[in-house]
Amino acid sequence: MTKPKSITYKDAGVDVKAGEALVSSIKKMVGETHTKGVINEIGGFGGFFRPDFSSMKDPVLVSSVDGVGTKLIVAFKAGKYDTVGQDLVNHCVNDIAVCGAEPLFFLDYLSTGKLHQEIAYDIIKGFSIACKENGCALIGGETAEMPDIYKEGEFDLAGTIVGVVDKAEILDGSKVSKGDIILGFPSTGLHTNGYSLARKVLFSRYDVTDFPDGLSQSVGDVLLEVHKSYLPVIRALKSKVNAFAHITGGGIEGNTSRVIPEGAKLDINYKSWKRPAIFNVIQMLGNVPEDDMRLTFNLGVGLTAIVDKDEVGYIQDWCKENNETVFEIGKVV
DSSP states (O other), X not given: OOOOOXXXXXXXXXXXXXXXXXXXXXXXXXXXXXXXXXXXOXXXXXXXXXXXXXXXXXXXXXXXXXXXXXXXHHHHHHTOOSSHHHHHHHHHHHHHHTTTOEEEEEEEEEEESSOOHHHHHXXXXXXXXXXXXXXXXXXXXXXXXXXXXBOTTOEEEEEEEEEEEEGGGOXXXXXXXXXXXXXXXXXXXXXXXXXXXXXHHHTTTOOTTOOOTTOSSOHXXXXXXXXXXXXXXXXXXXXXXXXXXXXXXXXXHHHHGGGSOTTOOEEEOTTSSXXXXXXXXXXXXXXXXXXXXXXXXXTTEEEEEEEOGGGHHHHHHHHHHXXXXXXXXXXXX
């Protein structure tokens, strides 16, 4: 009887040594994100973080988990991988920042069919850039090779952020009242929502390298613009604001309505700001109904702030002094 051929884990599609080499290659880069609360290096079974809550009366941990969605398919097409990691961190940071929280640490999950070390390195480089910009530590993650689940060159990302806020400073919409003004802060494009519709429309006619009429960038570049972090804006203005909303899936009204009292409604003037050109291209090319545009995309507003009428002038002045743009887009009625 012929002895059966020996089959290894690598033959089955999983290269353990490649994973070990990746961890070794990113240690210095990830270490640069570590704040004083981190008490171990990556590579262990868990990430250790010793928080200092001495300045808070009643600290509350705030967490969020999210992914990048089908924006990843644009990255696959463009062969550009150093921005989607930034997208993920900034999206998660925004989700807890609008609650009044400061980010403490971030963990990532990267799953792929076959681990390409140079691609994984670029993704984690994006995590590191955004973690440093947001002042949070990248304290751990998981890279999983799962052959037969993903096609060659494909991967998925997920991330978890943990932050903290003093209980008395939680922003949950409880201070919002009828008559409050709604301010909008610009997005840097689609951020990480609406890509299934955007891809269906744009890639029916264009490639990632094409420059459609009305756009000053290629399709790939405009779709891969990094999701903006609003942490600096929120940190500076939260004492003057009754509520913030991160504008993600569901659009401006769908997300801002999450922080207004029962019985109140939003009166949004969609003509009060200029939409970035990409949204006009998508709408015209796909003949997308206006209702679908409003439900699917942020339309150029990535963050809304609900404020007392008396605070609008202060916020506008702060924005002028700090090179931030803000526009009045509606009110609570």
